Amino acid sequence: MNARSSHKPLAIYRLLAATLLLLVSPLCRAQSPGAAATPPMGWNSWNHFAEKVDDATIRAQADAMVSTGMRDAGYLYINIDDTWEGDRDAQGVIHPNSKFPDMKALADYVHSKGLKIGIYSSPGSKTCAGFAGSYGHEEQDAATYAAWGIDYLKYDLCGLREIMKNAPSLEAANKIMVDAYVKMRDALRKTNRPIVYSFCQYGDDAVWRWGASAGGNLWRTTGDINDTYARMADIGFGQAGLAQFAGPGHWNDPDMLEIGNGGMKTEEYRTHMSLWALLAAPLLAGNDLTAMSPETIALLTNREVIAIDQDAAGKQGDRFSAEGPMEVWVRQLADGSKAVGLFNRHFGPLDIQVDFHEVGFKGAVKVRDVWAARDLGSMKDSYKVQVPGHGVVLLRVSE
Ligand code: GLA
Numbered sequence: 001m002n003a004r005s006s007h008k009p010l011a012i013y014r015l016l017a018a019t020l021l022l023l024v025s026p027l028c029r030a031q032s033p034g035a036a037a038t039p040p041m042g043w044n045s046w047n048h049f050a051e052k053v054d055d056a057t058i059r060a061q062a063d064a065m066v067s068t069g070m071r072d073a074g075y076l077y078i079n080i081d082d083t084w085e086g087d088r089d090a091q092g093v094i095h096p097n098s099k100f101p102d103m104k105a106l107a108d109y110v111h112s113k114g115l116k117i118g119i120y121s122s123p124g125s126k127t128c129a130g131f132a133g134s135y136g137h138e139e140q141d142a143a144t145y146a147a148w149g150i151d152y153l154k155y156d157l158c159g160l161r162e163i164m165k166n167a168p169s170l171e172a173a174n175k176i177m178v179d180a181y182v183k184m185r186d187a188l189r190k191t192n193r194p195i196v197y198s199f200c201q202y203g204d205d206a207v208w209r210w211g212a213s214a215g216g217n218l219w220r221t222t223g224d225i226n227d228t229y230a231r232m233a234d235i236g237f238g239q240a241g242l243a244q245f246a247g248p249g250h251w252n253d254p255d256m257l258e259i260g261n262g263g264m265k266t267e268e269y270r271t272h273m274s275l276w277a278l279l280a281a282p283l284l285a286g287n288d289l290t291a292m293s294p295e296t297i298a299l300l301t302n303r304e305v306i307a308i309d310q311d312a313a314g315k316q317g318d319r320f321s322a323e324g325p326m327e328v329w330v331r332q333l334a335d336g337s338k339a340v341g342l343f344n345r346h347f348g349p350l351d352i353q354v355d356f357h358e359v360g361f362k363g364a365v366k367v368r369d370v371w372a373a374r375d376l377g378s379m380k381d382s383y384k385v386q387v388p389g390h391g392v393v394l395l396r397v398s399e
Helices: 003-024 055-067 103-112 138-148 160-164 170-190 229-237 266-278 294-301 303-309
Strands: 041-044 077-079 085-088 094-096 116-121 152-156 196-200 218-220 251-253 283-285 318-323 326-332 338-344 350-355 365-369 374-379 382-387 392-398
Touching: 041 116, 055 077, 055 103, 077 152, 094 138, 103 116, 103 138, 116 138, 138 170, 152 170, 160 170, 170 196, 229 266, 266 294, 266 303, 266 326, 266 338, 266 392, 303 392, 326 350, 338 350, 338 382, 374 382, 382 392
Parallel strands: 041 077, 041 283, 077 116, 116 152, 152 196, 196 218, 218 251
Antiparallel strands: 085 094, 318 326, 326 338, 338 392, 350 382, 365 374, 365 392
């Protein structure tokens, strides 16, 4: 059969497959599943710049994303968080404030670097920082974002809580919340532009159970991270049990990275990156990309760690065992190997052992220490290693 004669049946099969997928797959209910087939990677302004973000900052971060090799390592989105919003005009159209003179020109600039651009809003009438939210203007805002060329929307509950608190019951309040997220999903869909849809409502009402069907490509599972080991570990290790809810197109989001912001030691940032990779978490750098040490670049761009995070099977890892401050986390990977994280939550070094039969291997295994980029050779039963305080040894194990 030549290419021409096979064209029609192929098209019909494709149509049939697409229809079937639409009917059966929860992934297809997400706003834009294709755009988040693996956990989104990029940068967000909030953790480092908070309200001190403007057009020049975003351009400089986009430049640095390219010059530091972050883009080539897979980081794609440049996301503007809260405080860009200005006033609505007489027609209700939102305009950026004076920090962002021309959002379309900024989006064009970011796109010209081979990157994508994200923005932030709230289903309430005010954002967390008190700027204009999208309440009552959802379709208009989605259309404005699409016209600017926006590729990603973080939608932060905040102001909607003012409305939710007048609801007669918790159930009624939660319905207001879910409806608001669905409303923006529909508005985004109407634009016909693929826009990754990121829920930020801190995990309320077990969002992992309804986030995908409400259109979320990712949803925050907790309150805000900060640049301390205690908070990062609390959030990261607290993700145990959520693996079943994530998959291609719809991800649990334990919040943005703090790597490079200076509040943690190298071993602690290594734990942060390793844990997020095992969790199939979105990797949104939250530091100043224009002022990174070689060490920070090395942590953020380690190809083998990123490959674990971005593994095509999209299976989130989970806690396998815990004994006091020692935790073993395992993630199944597409090629049959497993990523195994040996985490030490104690402040001093500890010996941690993993039994390869217990984590699911039958015969001898090949073991690679990922951060050391070293093959440790073939092993039969178990491996014991000293793990630094607050640190990790990340292994890739295959049969
Ligand atoms: C909330 C979110 C943060 C950030 C701020 C902005 O706290 O969780 O990630 O977006 O709002 O105001």
